[in-house]
Amino acid sequence: MPATVLVVGGAGFIGSHTCVELLQHGYEVVVVDDLSNSSPHSLERVAKIADTAVPVLYVMDIRDRSALSEVFRAHPIEAVIHFAAKKAVGESVGMPVEYYDNNVGGTTALVSAMREHGVRRLVFSSSCSVYGNAVKVPLTERDPVAPTNPYASSKWLCEQILTDVCRRVPGMNVLNLRYFNPVGAHPSGLLGEDPRGVPVNLMPYMSRVAHGRLARLRVFGDDYPTVDGTGVRDYVHVMDVAEGHRVALQHLDDEAGMRTFNLGTGVGSSVLQLIAAFEDATGRRIPYDVTDRRPGDVAALVADPTAVNRAWNWSTSRDLAAMCRDAWHFQSRNLAGYAD
Numbered sequence: 001m002p003a004t005v006l007v008v009g010g011a012g013f014i015g016s017h018t019c020v021e022l023l024q025h026g027y028e029v030v031v032v033d034d035l036s037n038s039s040p041h042s043l044e045r046v047a048k049i050a051d052t053a054v055p056v057l058y059v060m061d062i063r064d065r066s067a068l069s070e071v072f073r074a075h076p077i078e079a080v081i082h083f084a085a086k087k088a089v090g091e092s093v094g095m096p097v098e099y100y101d102n103n104v105g106g107t108t109a110l111v112s113a114m115r116e117h118g119v120r121r122l123v124f125s126s127s128c129s130v131y132g133n134a135v136k137v138p139l140t141e142r143d144p145v146a147p148t149n150p151y152a153s154s155k156w157l158c159e160q161i162l163t164d165v166c167r168r169v170p171g172m173n174v175l176n177l178r179y180f181n182p183v184g185a186h187p188s189g190l191l192g193e194d195p196r197g198v199p200v201n202l203m204p205y206m207s208r209v210a211h212g213r214l215a216r217l218r219v220f221g222d223d224y225p226t227v228d229g230t231g232v233r234d235y236v237h238v239m240d241v242a243e244g245h246r247v248a249l250q251h252l253d254d255e256a257g258m259r260t261f262n263l264g265t266g267v268g269s270s271v272l273q274l275i276a277a278f279e280d281a282t283g284r285r286i287p288y289d290v291t292d293r294r295p296g297d298v299a300a301l302v303a304d305p306t307a308v309n310r311a312w313n314w315s316t317s318r319d320l321a322a323m324c325r326d327a328w329h330f331q332s333r334n335l336a337g338y339a340d
């Protein structure tokens with residue numbers, strides 16, 4: 001029997017790419033998603049790429065404990081990947097309660113259901129934003145954590161909760177993955193990042209500017225202490241992130257308890273460097289304006305990926321050009337996202 005994995009938030013950007021990767025490697029996939037930032041059509045695309053049936057989707061909020069319990073009752077779930085969260089840094093500054101409620105409340109509800117049903121294996125989506133204003137890059141997992149906004153704080157709280165749960169619950173194994181900046185799309189052009197409303201992340205916003213759906217890109221601040229004054233991030237191809245989750249499942253039982261790994265490439269790029277790479281890869285020009293810094297943003301976040309490279313004998317393999325090319329391929333094939 002193939003192992004069944006519950007993918008919470010599986011209709012979203014990283015979740016849907018991970019579903020493809022799991023289905024292509026013989027896993028059964030069950031998805032829970034409230035579709036608050038995604039479309040059910042993403043899972044139809046997943047099935048098309050993986051050449052399988054559309055994964056079972058429960059449209060529900062994970063904080064609905066009785067509905068979640070029903071899902072665990074209905075499927076022989078062996079491991080859970082927890083992607084479901086609100087993720088916009090700027091929005092979180094204005095909506096802290098909603099962010100803590102959804103991200104922390106969702107995680108406690110999920111872990112309660114896992115305990116109730118004897119499921120002890122979890123891969124958790126954390127974020128490099130927990131490192132806050134990094135004093136130096138690249139960052140190792142041992143560097144200090146100092147979140148600067150409610151989104152990052154919500155992820156750090158979840159990490160602490162999961163650490164405590166692992167201490168208390170025998171056999172509970174959690175892989176806590178701190179993603180840097182996932183971008184790009186499936187190379188088929190069928191699957192990509194299609195958030196509801198105006199994108200808050202740079203790459204989907206830039207793709208829409210390139211296409212003319214949005215007029216100009218805003219670059220938030222050019223007075224950071226970086227190579228050209230704009231924020232530096234470690235962009236990582238979403239296909240590498242998806243592959244990383246499949247590999248993580250194979251390593252969940254390597255050690256007991258909670259383990260934390262950075263998921264990034266180790267290469268930092270400024271906003272202006274990303275714009276130049278996108279223009280090179282796509283032949284499109286990106287008009288932009290420099291505006292004030294955005295509250296909660298930091299100068300530079302770049303991963304030291306050594307720990308994950310060593311522990312799993314695995315590393316990311318796709319470069320910035322591939323990230324830009326694939327993001328644009330998805331955008332140009334799906335002018336109105338999955339609605340097409």
Ligand SMILES: NC(=O)c1ccc[n+]([C@@H]2O[C@H](COP(=O)([O-])OP(=O)(O)OC[C@H]3O[C@@H](n4cnc5c(N)ncnc54)[C@H](O)[C@@H]3O)[C@@H](O)[C@H]2O)c1
Nearest residue numbers: 009012013014033034035036037038061062084085125127
């Ligand atoms: N994309 C990034 O740049 C990035 C970086 C670091 C960490 N992360 C983390 O990775 C995870 C996935 O991110 P993504 O980019 O795929 O985001 P996404 O918004 O595309 O996917 C998240 C999914 O979770 C769903 N969801 C949210 N709250 C829910 C709830 N209460 N119940 C059920 N479903 C719910 C949304 O509808 C969405 O489909 C998130 O936890 C995010 O914080 C993302």
